[in-house]
Amino acid sequence: MKKFNQFITKLASVLQALLIIAMGLLGILLIALLFRELIPIFQELFSHSIIASNEKILNEIIIFFLFFEFTAMIIAALRHHGHTSIEFLMGLGVTALVRGLITTHNNIEETFGIAIAILLLIISMAIFHRYSKNEL
Numbered sequence: 001m002k003k004f005n006q007f008i009t010k011l012a013s014v015l016q017a018l019l020i021i022a023m024g025l026l027g028i029l030l031i032a033l034l035f036r037e038l039i040p041i042f043q044e045l046f047s048h049s050i051i052a053s054n055e056k057i058l059n060e061i062i063i064f065f066l067f068f069e070f071t072a073m074i075i076a077a078l079r080h081h082g083h084t085s086i087e088f089l090m091g092l093g094v095t096a097l098v099r100g101l102i103t104t105h106n107n108i109e110e111t112f113g114i115a116i117a118i119l120l121l122i123i124s125m126a127i128f129h130r131y132s133k134n135e136l
Contacts, residue, residue, distance in 0.1 A: 019082055027074040034067040062099055069095060087132075090125045094118055 041060045069092055077084050101114045 016082065020078065023074055023078055023082070027071060027078065030067055030071040030074065034064065034071060037064045037067060058102070062103060065095070065099060087125065087128065090121055090128070094121050094125070097121065 037060060041057060041064065044057045044060060047056075073084060073088070073092060076088050097114055097118045101111060101118070104110050104114065
């Protein structure tokens with residue numbers, strides 16, 4: 001039984017190392033995609049059609065920040081050996097909701113719902129931050 005537990009421990013270590021390597025490779029890929037997204041942003045910036053260009057630039061910026069957030073999440077996970085904090089994930093949720101608020105500003109019900117969700121998430125972050133710091 002002792003040899004089996006040693007084998008399981010070694011297997012878990014190998015799998016965790018493979019996971020961290022895969023996350024590192026994914027992070028490198030996302031950084032490459034992040035820089036690749038800068039090209040369409042600059043192309044639209046110098047476009048002749050200003051009205052159509054503004055909407056395309058906004059869409060490209062939103063895609064850029066998606067890659068940026070995923071990359072930040074991978075970096076945070078690599079720094080903490082494959083784990084991310086709940087505060088970090090809540091912060092990503094707020095930024096994702098703000099991005100959604102920017103893109104869906106035409107529908108008042110959806111805008112109000114997203115604004116309420118942002119407010120609730122920020123309140124929950126403040127409560128979590130207050131009570132998690134008191135326990136340490």
